[in-house]
Amino acid sequence: xxxxxxxxxxxxxxxDAEQTQANEQNEASxxxxxxxxxxxxxxxxxxxxxxxxxxxxxxxAEKVKERLEREADTAKKFALEKFAKSLLEPVxxxxxxxxxxxxxxxxxxxxxxxxxxxxxxxxxxxxxxAVDTNNGFNADFHQAVGIAPETxxxxxxNVLQKGYxxxxxxxxxxxxxxxx
Numbered sequence: 094x095x096x097x098x099x100x101x102x103x104x105x106x107x108x109d110a111e112q113t114q115a116n117e118q119n120e121a122s123x124x125x126x127x128x129x130x131x132x133x134x135x136x137x138x139x140x141x142x143x144x145x146x147x148x149x150x151x152x153x154a155e156k157v158k159e160r161l162e163r164e165a166d167t168a169k170k171f172a173l174e175k176f177a178k179s180l181l182e183p184v185x186x187x188x189x190x191x192x193x194x195x196x197x198x199x200x201x202x203x204x205x206x207x208x209x210x211x212x213x214x215x216x217x218x219x220x221x222x223a224v225d226t227n228n229g230f231n232a233d234f235h236q237a238v239g240i241a242p243e244t245x246x247x248x249x250x251n252v253l254q255k256g257y258x259x260x261x262x263x264x265x266x267x268x269x270x271x272x273x
Contacts, residue, residue, distance in 0.1 A: 224256030236266040244272030
């Protein structure tokens with residue numbers, strides 16, 4: 094063989110090697126693209142999962158915030174409960190003092206009445222109101238302590254002590270007598 098033939102054969106071998114190498118690189122890049130697409134798909138799924146977790150965490154945090162606000166509002170509403178109960182006894186005493194005077198008008202009676210009115214007004218501003226005793230007996234707001242024979246069944250005969258509520262919650266039941 095001549096040098097030319099050897100060179101041609103060598104070039105052919107080199108071309109075949111380059112072509113084989115190019116085919117291998119092409120196959121490697123094809124495999125590489127498939128692998129990359131699989132990885133991309135996995136990462137997209139992981140991202141969706143993390144976004145869902147983050148959204149759920151934000152939702153839960155918002156719910157906790159709302160619950161804490163409701164609890165704080167309730168605590169504020171009923172923080173006065175013990176104080177309000179302690180004021181009910183002076184209200185009762187002022188009402189008894191007014192009843193004890195009978196029909197006798199005096200400046201002292203007028204002063205006691207104004208004091209009672211002022212105290213009841215202050216209690217009402219804080220959401221403390223007297224329990225209704227005009228619409229019949231209600232076991233949720235009234236405590237039956239006796240029987241009033243001249244009163245119809247289920248009706249309130251006498252109110253011995255007024256009851257009060259704070260923002261709809263019972264502070265003290267009204268002590269009443271009821272009919273049979």
